Amino acid sequence: MTAPAPDFYDPAAFMEALVAAGLVIPTPVQGGWGRGPVFEDLLQRFDAHVMREAADDGATELTFPPIIARTMIESLGYLDNFPQLVGSIHSFFGKEAQARELSQRVHDGQRWEDLLDITESMLLPAACYPVYPVFSGLLPEGGRLVTVKNWCYRHEPSAEPTRLQSFRMREFIRVGRPDEVEAWRDAWLHRGLALLRGLGLPVESDVANDPFFGRAGKMMAVSQREQRLKFEIVVPVIAADRPTAICSFNWHQEHFSGKFGIRAAGGETAHTACLGFGLERVTLALLKHHGLDPAAWPADVRQALWP
Amino acid sequence: MTAPAPDFYDPAAFMEALVAAGLVIPTPVQGGWGRGPVFEDLLQRFDAHVMREAADDGATELTFPPIIARTMIESLGYLDNFPQLVGSIHSFFGKEAQARELSQRVHDGQRWEDLLDITESMLLPAACYPVYPVFSGLLPEGGRLVTVKNWCYRHEPSAEPTRLQSFRMREFIRVGRPDEVEAWRDAWLHRGLALLRGLGLPVESDVANDPFFGRAGKMMAVSQREQRLKFEIVVPVIAADRPTAICSFNWHQEHFSGKFGIRAAGGETAHTACLGFGLERVTLALLKHHGLDPAAWPADVRQALWP
Structure with a gap:
């Protein structure tokens, strides 16, 4: 592979190249662009690769629409912590x-x-x-494991190609005894790094925090880091010194299980954790590191995604 | 097959059975329920069946997020015609x-x-x-054909299982000379009927109209029917006498092409038409007519969906 050009991490040039190659279809909404057939094929191939890796875990796959009850968002504290990201749905009720x-x-x-x-x-x-509400009540011995692939919304308009307002995440959600859940999270952190390195991405993992709003949010972020509740797997996509998170791991402890009355088989309040791959971001990372023509990607990466 | 029970078309009983079988996962939002693994597998299998049938047409597949620019909705007249169905996205911009x-x-x-x-x-x-904006400008000889599978939103909360607020449509969009577009629409109407009858569904086609708002909307609906601009393929799912639309065909003439400056190869304003399968509705129709256990479905239906 030849050395990257000096502007290898110029986000505007990257976006321009993605559009010129038909990988990204521009729309009037920043971070609301369309996906061309090659981009979408790569995204689905990466998702299928993750699902093959996880096949023996026996996760139950559920599918939900991209909307959720307002009462859920209110009760989960999302409006306290991330008001700047919400999408509230309004309609016309008049005559x-x-x-x-x-x-x-x-x-x-x-x-x-x-x-x-x-x-x-x-x-x-x-x-x-x-x-989480699906888990309400007493769990079976060993807890439960669910996977979902859904469209998520965050109101953060940006011209930067990895910053989307509407994007897909493949998530795995584990619920059970605290020790089971923490061990599962730790094992997946290693597995996620190996999976992404196997696709030729120079990823690293690090303790992270959510983008909590405002001054009080800064303290929440510090606390989240100190307790090591959130990890991210990051890789340079649009800047060498500000790598992009493409996978994140959240250990919620009793945040959800307390609200929805989820109890481990022994009767105590369960813990929950989740991990999510940002499917568009992984696709963009692959395109950035291996080039815009998937036919010319390294043989081992192609073998993994075109098995 | 034994005769249907007297309450064969009771929507509440159908919904209850879908939930009990794990096909539908209740949520607090009417028409916002989750899909269990078997439901989702059926939906994807039907979509794949459609795509196999259409493979030789060579449609280009594009993927868009479930959000769209407000300016697009404003300029397309959607707020004039269907204000009661819109979902407007609001967020927090304060300090x-x-x-x-x-x-x-x-x-x-x-x-x-x-x-x-x-x-x-x-x-x-x-x-x-x-x-439609992707087509702007002069089309190649023969026009263009695109397919999309996207999540759609309509604000019409209902406990009735076929009436969803958030659902997926597989659509094909044809753009070209008026005669090309009308012939394509007519051919697909026959093809759609044959495809659905091949899956054992007692479908019929009929002239239809969109749910235009209010008194002025009634006149729009009459005009749309008189000009035969919209057809639907319907099948009984929740009532014998009020069959459910599971596929619809819209001939927009110059509605979109005029707005986005789409011209046929000869230079004249192009026509557009689309057809869409309501993927959740087709899945519900299959479950209603063949039973809630896909393993027990008729052999020819299984052969089509599990090729």
Whole structure:
């Protein structure tokens, strides 16, 4: 492989190349772009590779829509911690006269959102959220393991190609006794690193924190790091010195299990943990490190993804 | 097959049976339920069956997120015609003090949505919408064909299992000369009927109309029917006398091509048409007509879906 060009990590040049190659389809929404057939094929191949690696674990696969009950988001503290990221869904509940006014304002280029009202739903911010209520009650011996692949929404518009408002995560969610859950998280951290290194990505893992809002959030972030509750696997994609997180591991302890009354087989409150691969980000990392033409990727990477 | 029970078309009993069989996972949102592994496998198998049938057409597959630019929805007249179905995405843009107030109101059980503001996006109401801008300009000889499978949102909460707020559509979008587009639509109408009858579903096709809002909408619906712009393929799923649409065909004439400057190879304004399979609805129709255990489905249906 020839040495990377000096602008190897220029995000604007990367985006331009992705669009020129038909991998990314521009839309008017920053971080809301479309995926061309080759991009989407790579994304699905990586997901299938993860699922083959995890096949013996026997995870139950559930599928949820990209919306979630407003009451869930309220009760989980998401509006306390990440208000800047939420997507609240509003619709029109009026009669004829209000509908005419709405239509008129749209045509006049005036603002019209005060004619809407909230619905019972918000956009799903994390693929695993709808899973926890499913676990309510007493778990079987050994706990449970579920996997989901869902569209997530975060309101953080950006022209930077790895920063999406709407993206897919493949997540695994483990629930059980605290020691079972922590051991599972530790084992997957090693497995995730090996899986991504096997695809030729120069990944590293590190303690991390969620993007909590504001001053109080800074303390939450410090506490999360001190307790080592969140790890990320990172790889340079758009900057050599600010690597991009492509996989993250969260140990929630009793955060979800307390709220939904999830008890381990012995009766004590269970722990939960999850890990998620950012499917678009992994795809972008592969394209950045192996080039925009998958036919020319290294033989071992191709063998893993085209088995 | 034994005769259907007297309550064969009781929607509440159907939903209860779907949940008991683990096919549907209840959530607090009406029409926002989760899909168990068997349901999702059937849905993906039907989609793969459609794609095999259409393989020789050489459609280009594009993938878009479940959000779309607000400006697109405004300019396409969706707020004039279907305001009652929209999902407008709102988020929080405030500073510390407003965030504290938001958090306090959430904890006090008070309404908090006036602390949000609109974003640049809305939920995607139809899988084909993001495709039309991609066609802008002069088409190649013979026009173009694209396929998408996207999550759509419609705000119509209901306990009835075929009425979903968030669901997937497999769509094909054809753009070209008016005669090419109409012939393609007619051919697919026959093909869609044959494909669904081949899966043992007692389907019929009929002229249809979209659910336009209000009194003015009634006239739009009559006009759409008179011009035979919309057809549906329907099958009884939750009522014998009110069959459910599981596939629909829309001939938009110049509605999209005029807005996005799409011209046929000869230079004249192109026409567009689309057809979409409602993937959850087809899956529910198969479960209703062949029973909740796919292992016991008729041999020819299994052969088609498990090739």
